[in-house]
Amino acid sequence: MPHRERYLFVCTNRREPANPKGSCAQKGSEELLKKLKGALLARGVQGRFRACGTTCLDLCEEGISIADEPTHVTYAKVTEADIEELADAMVANTVVERLVHHRPAHDPSAPALLGKA
Numbered sequence: 658m659p660h661r662e663r664y665l666f667v668c669t670n671r672r673e674p675a676n677p678k679g680s681c682a683q684k685g686s687e688e689l690l691k692k693l694k695g696a697l698l699a700r701g702v703q704g705r706f707r708a709c710g711t712t713c714l715d716l717c718e719e720g721i722s723i724a725d726e727p728t729h730v731t732y733a734k735v736t737e738a739d740i741e742e743l744a745d746a747m748v749a750n751t752v753v754e755r756l757v758h759h760r761p762a763h764d765p766s767a768p769a770l771l772g773k774a
């Protein structure tokens with residue numbers, strides 16, 4: 658399988674319930690990831706874009722967290738209600754601005770991809 662144009666890495670880290678940091682899995686990220694994969698499949702773009710699980714993105718208190726590569730944008734507080742918009746943004750080569758927690762200041766690939774050129 659060739660390298661995809663863009664990836665959404667969804668944090669599926671799970672901690673013990675008593676851990677005060679909490680975790681994205683406890684907030685439903687595993688199910689969100691399944692539905693996000695389904696949304697990309699429904700658009701027929703699974704060969705260009707991929708959603709996959711990853712471990713902690715160090716935004717536990719802001720989770721569910723997603724790292725968008727190669728834009729280097731990080732999304733936070735993502736819910737299942739955001740899935741269709743995230744999938745549409747992949748297809749449109751944009752980002753979902755209202756979910757952006759962090760974006761790089763000096764990434765040369767970011768301006769064109771994010772429509773900020």
Ligand code: FES
Nearest residue numbers: 668681714716717
């Ligand atoms: S547990 Fe998801 S960002 Fe840390």
